[in-house]
Amino acid sequence: MVNKVSGIAAALTQPNVDTDVIMPKRFLKTITRKGLADGAFADLRFDEDGKTRPEFILNQLQWQDASILVVGNNFGCGSSREHAVWGLMQLGIKAIIGTDFGGIFYDNARKNGLVLPIVDESVRNSLFVVAAEAEKAVFEIDVEHQIIRADAQDFVFEMDPATRQALLLGQDETLDTLKLSDQIQAFEQVHHGKIKVNVNK
Amino acid sequence: MSAKTLYDKLVDTHKVCDLPGGDILVYVDFHIMNEYTSPQAFSGLSTKGVPVWRPEAHLAVVDHVNGTRRREGPDEASKLLISNLEKNCSEHEIALYTLGDPRQGIEHVVVPEQGLVVPGMLIACGDSHTTTYGAYGALGFGIGTSEVEHLLASQTLRYKRLQSMLVQIDGPTAPGVTAKDIIMHVIRTVGAGAANGFAVEFAGSSIRSQDMAGRMTICNMAVELGARAALIAADEVTAQACLNKPHSGQFEFDVNGWQSDEGAVFAREVIIDGADIEPLVSWGTSPDQSLPVSAAIPTERDMATPAAKTALKRALNYMGLQEGQSLSEVKIDCAFIGSCTNSRIEDLRSAAKLLRGRNVAKNVLAIIVPGSSATRVQAEAEGLDQIFIEAGFEWRPESGCSMCLAMNDDVALDGERVASSTNRNFEGRQGRGARTHLMSPAMVAASAIAGKLADVRHYSEMEE
Ligand code: SF4
Numbered sequence: 001m002v003n004k005v006s007g008i009a010a011a012l013t014q015p016n017v018d019t020d021v022i023m024p025k026r027f028l029k030t031i032t033r034k035g036l037a038d039g040a041f042a043d044l045r046f047d048e049d050g051k052t053r054p055e056f057i058l059n060q061l062q063w064q065d066a067s068i069l070v071v072g073n074n075f076g077c078g079s080s081r082e083h084a085v086w087g088l089m090q091l092g093i094k095a096i097i098g099t100d101f102g103g104i105f106y107d108n109a110r111k112n113g114l115v116l117p118i119v120d121e122s123v124r125n126s127l128f129v130v131a132a133e134a135e136k137a138v139f140e141i142d143v144e145h146q147i148i149r150a151d152a153q154d155f156v157f158e159m160d161p162a163t164r165q166a167l168l169l170g171q172d173e174t175l176d177t178l179k180l181s182d183q184i185q186a187f188e189q190v191h192h193g194k195i196k197v198n199v200n201k
Numbered sequence: 202m203s204a205k206t207l208y209d210k211l212v213d214t215h216k217v218c219d220l221p222g223g224d225i226l227v228y229v230d231f232h233i234m235n236e237y238t239s240p241q242a243f244s245g246l247s248t249k250g251v252p253v254w255r256p257e258a259h260l261a262v263v264d265h266v267n268g269t270r271r272r273e274g275p276d277e278a279s280k281l282l283i284s285n286l287e288k289n290c291s292e293h294e295i296a297l298y299t300l301g302d303p304r305q306g307i308e309h310v311v312v313p314e315q316g317l318v319v320p321g322m323l324i325a326c327g328d329s330h331t332t333t334y335g336a337y338g339a340l341g342f343g344i345g346t347s348e349v350e351h352l353l354a355s356q357t358l359r360y361k362r363l364q365s366m367l368v369q370i371d372g373p374t375a376p377g378v379t380a381k382d383i384i385m386h387v388i389r390t391v392g393a394g395a396a397n398g399f400a401v402e403f404a405g406s407s408i409r410s411q412d413m414a415g416r417m418t419i420c421n422m423a424v425e426l427g428a429r430a431a432l433i434a435a436d437e438v439t440a441q442a443c444l445n446k447p448h449s450g451q452f453e454f455d456v457n458g459w460q461s462d463e464g465a466v467f468a469r470e471v472i473i474d475g476a477d478i479e480p481l482v483s484w485g486t487s488p489d490q491s492l493p494v495s496a497a498i499p500t501e502r503d504m505a506t507p508a509a510k511t512a513l514k515r516a517l518n519y520m521g522l523q524e525g526q527s528l529s530e531v532k533i534d535c536a537f538i539g540s541c542t543n544s545r546i547e548d549l550r551s552a553a554k555l556l557r558g559r560n561v562a563k564n565v566l567a568i569i570v571p572g573s574s575a576t577r578v579q580a581e582a583e584g585l586d587q588i589f590i591e592a593g594f595e596w597r598p599e600s601g602c603s604m605c606l607a608m609n610d611d612v613a614l615d616g617e618r619v620a621s622s623t624n625r626n627f628e629g630r631q632g633r634g635a636r637t638h639l640m641s642p643a644m645v646a647a648s649a650i651a652g653k654l655a656d657v658r659h660y661s662e663m664e665e
Contacts, residue, residue, distance in 0.1 A: 056446035074394030111347035162222030
């Protein structure tokens, strides 16, 4: 269940930050969801020798505890790896404000309770400016009312109703869907008359 | 009845019911899994004590982490991913094409090859390039691991209907222009991410004239537009492609049902003149940053906004290139032919045609990884392996994703420049600090010969 998120916001202005950058492949050889905090933005945070890159926003004193990101267009494009969402959350990120997101990344975020408010480019650009001033960079996001409060102003964000509901209720979608088993079976009986895959045949 | 798009027909025929909040529950005909995005889905099932709904509707393939040199086994971490998949599949009675199986290969190459996709199907896979199946008039889309769990448990997904976008491309394309150039042209015209939230249907004579391999290349890489689904209407070419495959005959289908109706409304339409398309190479770190080899890299002055200027600088800094530099001067270190975008037999033939009687430039490491074991066997029967080997390519005896995402031992080194038939030129994609230039397999062959980015058209005149 997620309703309100508040915390320090950091601006990550570059566009097209893909899931290879969010979670490099060398962290993907795992069969659990754990231990991915080190992988999140690894090549932006550290150089080849493992030394911290001071220019990266989350390495800077004022933003090292950021839990909200304001990001460039098309964030989370690329591969389907849910590890990207797991790693960001393990790094302490709770919400990412952007104009548009890679579709699979967006759905993965919802499944894990990571909040992705969508705003117009002009609003996003204003939020870039606010987040860049350390003393103003504390944001509050209200999922139920779809409002971002920053710099004593309210900004309305978009979120499709199903995602909003999923975040607010925080139900297990797998178990929830299985309550519809009868309907799935009824559909299947008719549908299998048209297409029925059996890989073993 | 009002006119429907092909996309809406596919969604409507798989809709189980509406869900609160506007999602719909869709039934998935067929699900494909790999070793790296499925483990946590299986553990989710066991934690919840839920069985697999219909095991025979799933197929697992090992392709992402395995080595492709013979005898050199995967590293320990990769071995764990593979053995874990084997264990999960045997526990849940799910079919698995693992290493050594003659059907093994890159998932999106294997499925059409086995005849497991026909028009009208809905296919999901924990991999973004599942859009490939749109080439068959089927709805394919990528999902995350939580959705893999949901699908294993219920054979369904909670689905948000997308908007439809039409990309209409008409007219003959110039010699040397391949399906890869068509899709790269679309991406550079419309922009990476421009199709976020859309299902894209490709139509027009430039698309119709593509063979199935070309159509798959186009739908495959549509995800680099942000498209969650890509579609091409089924026709006689599609019908033919469904024949004579191991699973042919298992599915009855009618190609006539799987086109958009006359007058169907698209939320967005993009019109492209096929004659405008040239063979392209990417120069940056986003797939929309591409140009013909004869062009020069843009300068800051060409960029409209401060953000675009910063993005240009960042891309050039990573790529080790200069503003205004001529692309034809750019030397390469590696050439890679492979990936679910371009490793089918047709791709191999087009590269081999160019390489016959020629040699890879000194200092270029050239590698070719056929998309599947069956593709490799076919290529060897045609003698293509000999052409590649004589030209100086490493002909890999095993199949998989290899240097497309460098999860195995095919990793480009820091600063190395790769001419690549793959789909993503992201920072670090082919290795930390590795620099990827996307292009068609024939262009990779041309660049391998030249030792620098090269235009396939300078070579085609000398053919045969
Ligand atoms: S070949 Fe590349 S893009 Fe295709 S499935 Fe493998 S890693 Fe992904």
